[in-house]
Every structure is written in structure tokens, then in C-alpha cells.
Amino acid sequence: MAHGRVTMADVAKLAEVSTTAVSLVLNNRQGTRLSEDAAARVRAAAEQLGYRPNLTARTLSTQKSHVLGFISDQVTTDRLASGLIRGALQEAKRHGHVLFIAETESGPGAVDEAVDALTDRQVDGIIYAATRPHNLPVPARVGATPVVMLNAVSDDVPTAVLPDESEGARSIVDLLLNAGHTENVVIIGRSLDQPADEWLTVTVQRRLDGIWSALDSHGVHPIAQVPCEPWSVRNGYQAVHDLLRAGIVPKALICLNDRLAFGAYRALQEAHLRPGRDIAIVSFDDDEIAVYLDPMLTTVAAPSEEMGALAVRLLLDDSRLPGEHLVHMPLRVRGSVPLPRDIEIEDPAVEPNWTR
């Protein structure tokens, strides 16, 4: 009885009422009014005993666990995935929920396993996140559990949260061009005439669309597009290195992510070209390394925390809206694009202070 935890029965006994009364009072049920006296006794007893409801038992009877599941192909390997989780975590907490985390990197059957592990525990909903936003199949075994796709889309699930890539791409390229860097523009990462392949995800496609739409509306034609995959530091270096050897000297560089930009910096500096002075550089994602570069990288950020939070809100909202929910990608205007006087740097970009 009074062995392990304090139960409702203990509270009831001390307050000299039934467990029903305890339940009603502690859950602030309105309709059925207990006497204020009894209610007060119950509250006092609960307080005195340090009573905490057993959420396992509550789940069993209400069929609501107040737990959400978060499935991801890579839980915390990169900045993006981390942000998604952090955002989801904080929003879930605000709503009195808690998060199960499951990873599916380990193989094909892993998704099924993860879904089972979560549904067996009666999660109220599942967030299915990805770091590479493909059309992900969602196993049928989710059954009636609501699912929201995060940074991914699926034919099996109507609700998805994605970064607003095309708007983001347009805004960063606009920034570049409006600052006057319209000559010798080069795109690093993917060329327009590449055939569709596994790299051409929803978001990459839109990123490209946004870039070209901005270029077109300014009447600008790039002098080169260098495809390279994966978008690694090494490949960024190689691309720019090769370009320079071929006698092509860019004055404005659009890198498809920050790692490519990082590599580009190195190749440029080797050739005694100064990023932010001799050449303007813009990029995507606002990776951790963006502020480690010198000058710091002007980039458009993946709004990962907002995306994670939105996914939770959609999941908890009964009127879960179907469709794609696009999240604004904020500009990080820093030193890699020389600006005319009248455009201000909005983000001083202090190096983050988490240092161990």
C-alpha cells in the first residue's frame, strides 16, 4: 500500500473521501462540484503526501499518453537534426508532453522496429524526420497513430513541415545581386542540366528553382555551374580549385551548402583571393562552421528549431492541417558578401558560447 509510490488511494484515505473524489478534485473537473471543504482536504492530503499521478495508469484508462515519438534517420549527427529535435523537445515540454527518440540509421528494418516500439507504448503521435528530404515510405503499422513528416515528404502522410527553400534561395541570391555582385557568378554544387538522381530531393529542387528564379529576374547568367556530390568540404575545395586552374575567376559564388563554401574559401585563399573582398560568397544552411570562417559566411539558415516546434504543434492540434507547411529561412548577413553602404548587416553573428 503505502509501500512504493503514493497512490490516489493513499490520498483518499488521508482526506477521508473516495478515490473518485480525489480524481475529480485533482483534475479540476467542473460539472460535478464537490464541497469546497472536501476539495480542500484532498488538496492538502495530496500536498502533504507529495502525491503525483501515475501517468502509466492514466494512459491505460484514458488512452492518451502525452508522449510523442520522434523517428529520424540520423538523430543527432548534424546541426540540422539536432535543431529539429531541440525544437520539438521544447515545444513538447510546453504542452506537457515528453519525447521518445528513435533512430533508424542502422538499417532498413529499423523503421518498422521503431514504429512498433513507439506504438506499443501508445504514443499520441509520431514525428518522422529525415536529414535528406525524400519521399519516405511510412510503414502501415503506424495504424491510427497520427504522423507528421518533418523535413521530409511521404505519399502516405498528408502533413509535412519543410523549410521554405525557394523563398530562402530567392532572398539570399537577391541579397547577393542587389549588393551589386552580378558579374562572373558561379554556382557550386549542382548544374541545371544534370539528370535527376537521388540527390534531387524536394528541397534541393526548390533551392535550385529559387536560385534561378532570382537570377532570371535580375537578368543574370552564371558563367559556370559546377556539379559535385556529396556537398563536402573536399568537393567544394576541388570545384573551385579546378575552376581557377581552368582560368575561370568567379566574382560571386553561390554555394549550395556551407560545407562547399568552406572548401571554396580554402581554394580561393590558396590562390590569394580574399572572400568578402575580391569575391562575394553566399551559401545555405547556417551550419556550425559558418561562423568559424573568416570572414563569416553570409548564408540562409535552415530553420530547424522552428520546424521541430511546428511539427509538434501540428501533431497536437486536433485539426491537424494537411498539406505542406513551409517555414521561413532567415538570412544571416555576415562578412562574405561585400555590401554597399546602405545595406546593413543585421546579424552580428557572435560565435556561440557553448564551449565545454
Next chain:
Amino acid sequence: MAHGRVTMADVAKLAEVSTTAVSLVLNNRQGTRLSEDAAARVRAAAEQLGYRPNLTARTLSTQKSHVLGFISDQVTTDRLASGLIRGALQEAKRHGHVLFIAETESGPGAVDEAVDALTDRQVDGIIYAATRPHNLPVPARVGATPVVMLNAVSDDVPTAVLPDESEGARSIVDLLLNAGHTENVVIIGRSLDQPADEWLTVTVQRRLDGIWSALDSHGVHPIAQVPCEPWSVRNGYQAVHDLLRAGIVPKALICLNDRLAFGAYRALQEAHLRPGRDIAIVSFDDDEIAVYLDPMLTTVAAPSEEMGALAVRLLLDDSRLPGEHLVHMPLRVRGSVPLPRDIEIEDPAVEPNWTR
């Protein structure tokens, strides 16, 4: 009944046995043998209906949830925290457990809240992790729930998992000195005569002890120690920059973490000194940026995944051993230390391929 989920009762009905029998068969209970015939019918029925046990109900009756809680001050902000989680996640999965994640960055009451949220849900144990390994107080409200400290220590909890800093420090400094870089050694990050402050955590202390123990046993005396906190890229740059201005030219640099080393590279290159040729550099943690540097950084890695996994094992092991469990810190021998012919580079350090 046969409304939402499939329950044991459904299986029992189909197999024409009692729910008790279903329970016994499906849990492979030994002692009380049912007829092979009945057992087969039960298994067939379960299979046919796609029965999955309701773990919430099971938890209620067994008082074991097969869920662990992971509390951390910073869930996924940096590489270390991510590794801890990943390791814990995978090990938990191997044992059929699942992980609740809770973050306490948001403020002082957050730890209490997190502990309540977890114990209310009857987690089998709690991992309390930190990115800065201080003596963390553990709230008394954990009650009887087992706790293991991860990358942290606490007077309230006997079991802790820590990196073996002193051994790791000794091994990386040995590497440096054995390679012949015993002249003009400089330590960046902390000097020995600094008064104790909030930066002097358990692990930092041991890191320093290891460094000095290795230096002493080689009879080497550094020509300078530059204290700087936090250990940021900026401060690493500043430290080396100031050093050079003062006319002190190091030939061997011991940086207390990779971010400092990153800054040091930049200051050195500005002065036309070449890391890995004119100067040897070693460092700690094997942060993401270590392989982005050129040459890549020789460092000793924080074994975060192993630590996370070990914490889970300790938590699930009934004979949870009290005391500190030290995890080996592996060397990452790369290009920043020029090596004589007879020492081999053991780790080619390919840039990781996760690229979005």
C-alpha cells in the same frame, strides 16, 4: 472489444483458451508447460491478428517500463552531447528499451520538472548527462529510480561514466614528444597557476594533470601557457596572435580543445607558419571541425558514443557498480603533427559523408 487495438482477449478467444494461457505462451514462461497444441494455437492466433502486447498495461502490472530517461543540460547542441545520446540510444535499443529525452538548459527548475516528468512515467532508470562535467546536484525526487551520471559527477549518485582524461592527455602528449617536438612547447587554454574557478571541472583538472605528467616524464618544460576562457575559436586565435606579437614562436602547440586549435591555425597561417610543417599541434575532443582543418588535426577523441552506451549498460545491470567508470580516449593521428618515418598514421580520417 475488437475495436481499436488487438488485445490478449481477442487472441484468447480465437485460440479458444484463457488470456492467462496467452500470456504464458507469448512470454515463453517455462515452469508451467501448456500443451504444445494449445501453445501453437495461441501463436497462430497472435500472428493472424497481428497482436502486439500493450506495453503500458504491462508496465502497470510489472512495474517495469523498459524505458530509460536521458536528462541533459544541452541535448544536442554540440558533438559531444550528440554522441552521448546516440550511444545511449543504440545500446538501449539493443536491450529492447526506449529513451525519453529531456533538456534542462532552460533554467534552474528545469531539472526538477524533467525528473518529475520521467518518474511520473515510471522510467526504469535515469541517465543524467552534462556537457560541462561539474558536481551536479541530483534532486531528491528521483526517489528510488536508479541514476547514472554521464560525463558528470554528483555527490548524490555513486555511479558515473567519464572519459579517461588523464590517460588520454598523457597519450596525446606522449605522441607529440615522442615524435621529437620537445622544443618551444606552448599550452593554450589554461595555465597551471590559475586559481580554481568554475572552469576547473573534474575532467579539465585531469586533462591538465595528464598533460603535465607526460611533460614531466619527458623532462620537458613549456615556454608558455596561455590561459583563455571560454575555449572558443576566437580565443584560440587571440592567444596565438598575442604570443607571436610578443616574439614567442612555438614549435609545438598543445591546445586544450579543438576550437582553440582551429583559432590557432588561423593565427599561425596569418604569420606564414604552416601547421603540420613548421609547427606541431595536438588537441582534444575530435570535434567535427578537426577534419575540416588543413592539415587535419591530430587529437584525442572524446569517446562519447561508448560513454553513452556504457551508461545504459550500467543502468540496466542490476549489480550496477558504484564508482567512476573511465572510458578510453582514442588517438586520432592525423596531419598536424609531423611524424618521423617509423610512426604510422593509424587513421586516414576521411571526411564524414553525411552531407544532406
Next chain:
DNA sequence: GACGTAGGTCCTATGGAGGCC
């Protein structure tokens, strides 16, 4: 108006009932 009884959520654990040789 103020409160309690009883039945429901699903699973596990225990003691003991029935059948057969």
C-alpha cells in the same frame, strides 16, 4: 447538492481446479 460504487483500460501473477492414469 454532495459523494461513492462499480466497471472499464490491458496485462501479469498466483493458487488451485479439473481430468486422467
Next chain:
DNA sequence: TGGCCTCCATAGGACCTACGT
């Protein structure tokens, strides 16, 4: 009469709630 095998009824576990007094 006993012993053994096969199986089940029942009583929790902690909570919620429709109905009844």
C-alpha cells in the same frame, strides 16, 4: 488414493468515469 498434467479464475496494478444514491 494419490500424483501429474493441463489449464483457468481471480486478484491485483493505479487510474478514469457513468451512473446511482
